[in-house]
Amino acid sequence: MTTPRSSSPPPNSPEQLCGDPASSIEVRGLNKDFKLRRGPRRSVLHAVVDANIVIGAGRTVALVGESGSGKSTIARIVAKLETPTSGEVLLDGERTPVRGAALSGYRRQVQMVFQDPFASLNPFHSIAHHIERPVKLHHPELTRSQIRDRAAELLERVQLGPAYLNRRPHELSGGQRQRVAIARALAPGARFIIADEPVSMLDVSIRVGVLNLLADLQRSDGLGVLYITHDLATARHFSDEILVMHRGHIVERGSADDVILHPQHEYTQALREAAADPERLGALRDEVRAELAKEV
Amino acid sequence: MADRLAGVRHLLPRMSAKFVVGLILVGAITLFGLIGPQFTVDPLDSSFKGLLPPGGEHPLGTTKLGYDVLAQLATGTRGSLYVGLLGGLVALVLAIGFGIMAGYFGDWLDEILTVFTNIMLVIPGLPLVMILAAYVQSAEGLGDFARSSTLVALILGITGWSGSAIVLRAQARSLRTREYVAAARVAGEKGLRIIAVEILPNLVPLIAAQLIWGVMAAVLGEAGLSYLGLGPTGSVTLGTMLNDAQTGQAVGAGAWWWFVPPGLLIALLGTGLSLVNFAIDEIVNPKLRAAPEAARQQRKATKAGKGVASGGSFA
Known part of the structure; x- marks a missing residue:
């Protein structure tokens, strides 16, 4: 049924990357080092080592890994909040600017939803x-009332409605705030969204709602999404491709089901084992009870 | 209105006793300085008899040269407040310029600005002000300006910003790492606009505290300079009144009405500004609000015999 993937190229090679280069974000040979200084001692932390990622339009790529594995660093580099030590970020196959008016053009295409x-x-x-400013910045030709209409429309799209325009953040729940953050990311008319653990700070009960909203918007607008998470289950459910990151290296990549069902790298296997599975935990409980009953 | 204020309520001071008393003190003194001079005689009219004790036509008596003390006090308060406000504002603008720019932009700009701030911080304040004041006032081509309170305020402002700059830099460094600042950058906002629109509003309580502190320092600085004879001799301030009283040997002559009122007014203004500042500090640092409350409850419990520390079987 499944062919062992050992015959395919190693997980970090560009040959295995898919997607249409004409409409994509591509991260190529990305490295990021942080210089650490503790007193007189200096050391270098390799936060990201030779990362290659392609996010095609209309596709969701999940980047999975534990805290400190470098996944948020990649997000911040793609969002142009940090500059890479080496390597580059390509938009539609072209090199992307670091500053100036050209950077503004990049930001119109690539937006970010933050964790908290x-x-x-x-x-x-x-x-x-929060919503009108990005609209105004990227569409200076619009009049005030047009900007307001656009903001109201964006709030409708994230299922909040224009009544929220005059509210302040402290009046909103975590889920509502994250919807506002998604509307803000859509405001410039972005084609690519980087979602950096968008639901990890939310109540478990509303996570799926926010993720479904993201998935709906992605389908209707053909957005490319880089979904950063430590949760394998949502990664499998919401993305086409999963990349597993461990200590700065991308250790495994493949289609979502493939990576989850047939993990090749031992770190991915450990991740899968660590995920709480109610059925497995139930079986474990029964086992322990049986042992105890035997002893009595 | 209530709706609009809801989001910024945490930026407003609570109506505590400290705040109200401070506000009343500062308000009354400001009012006195603003409208007092309209109702008094000319403060530089020396046609009266010298060293008259309080009473009659002169509620606060007269000075040795025959000036009306109440008139001098009203005009002097106005002069001192002008120096304080201008000096405080100049210091604040410099502190924001150096502190927040250094804190937000970081890197080499931070290094340069911080070195300069630290140099200003370690230079002893009063000697620097004295040298600067003496030097500028003897400079040629300044005319009347050399002896004006505006010049003294400027000197006090440009020597008194470094402490505030350090405080604001630390806070700006902390705000810079907030996600909403990163979000504004991703949205495409420019650095200076992020400082003005995203960071400064959240620093309002801290900036207000720094301004009040700056005003207080400038008022006291002016009084000190004037007492040393380096003040604005061209105008009347509370400091120049004290200087006159000292050179006129008011203490020896027993003319307490000459030096007590200006001294008292400086002390009350300082007290009032400090109290307002404490109230603002409680917004910046909510722990200051919680700690006295906890202490009060503990005292109450002890009084009611429920205390842990005193009484009971463990004592």
Whole structure:
């Protein structure tokens, strides 16, 4: 049924990458080092080592790994919040700018949803400010009322409605805030969204709602999404391709089902084992009870 | 209105006793300085008899040269507040410029600005101000400006910003790493706009505290300079009044009405500004609000015989 993937090229080789280079973000040979200084001792932390990722339009690529594995660093580099030590980020096959007007053009295409909805909205400003500013920045030709209409429309798209425009962040729940953050990311008219653990700070009960919203928007707009998470289950459910990251290296990649069902790398296997599975835990409990009963 | 204020309520001071008393003190003194001079005689009219004790036509008596003390006090308060406000504002603008720019932009700009701030911080304040004031005032071509309170305020401002700059830099460094600042960068906002629109509003309590501190320092600095004879001799301030009283040997003559009122007013203004500052500090650091409350409850419990520390079987 399944062919062993040992015959395929090693997991980090460009040959295995798929997607249409004409409409994609490509991360090529990316390295990021952080210089650490503790007193007189200096050392270098290799946060990301030779990462290659392609996110095609309309596809969701999940980047899975534990805290400190370098996945958020990749997100910040693709969002142009950090500069890589070496390697490059290509948009539609072309090299991307670091500053100036050209960077503004890049930002119009590539937006980010942050991890903590309680920190990513400025407590001082209204929801209107958060959504209207990116619209205005990237569409200076619009009039004030057109900008407001667009903001209301964006809030409708994330199922909040224009009544929220005059609210302030502290009046909203975590899920509502994250919807606002998604609307803000859509505001410039982005084609690619980097979602950096978008639901990890939310209540378990509303996570699926936010993820479904992202998935709906992705389908209707043909967005390319880089979904960063430590949760294998949602990664499998919501993405086409999964990359597993461990200590700065991408150790495994493949289609979502393939990686989850037939993990090749021992780290991926460990990750899968670690995921709580109610049925397996139930079986374990029965086993222990049987042991105890025997002893009595 | 209530709706609009809801989000910024945590930035406003609570109506505590400290805040109200401070506000009343500062308000009353400011009012006195603003409208007092309209109702008094000319403070530089020396046609009265010298060293009259309080009473009658002169509620606070007269000075040795025959000036009306109440008139001098009103005009002096206005002069001192002007120096304080201008000096405080100049210091604040410099502190924001150096502190927040260094904190937000970081890297080499931070290094340069911080070195400069630290140099300003370790130079002893009063001697520097004295040298600067003496030097500028003797410079040629300044005319009346050399002896004006505006010049003194500017000197006090440009020597008194470094402490505030350090505080603001630390806070800006912390705010810079907030996700909403990163989000503004991803949205495409420019650095200076991020400082002005995303960071500064969240620093309002801290900036207000720094401004009040700066005003206080400038008022006291002006009084000190004037007392040393380096003040704005061209205008009347609380400091120049004290200087006059000292050179006129008011203490020896027993003319307490000459030096007590300006001294008291400086002390009350300082007290009032400090109290307002404490109230603002409680916004910046909520722990200051919680700690006295906890202490109060503990005292109450002890009084009611429920204390842990005193009484009971463990004592």
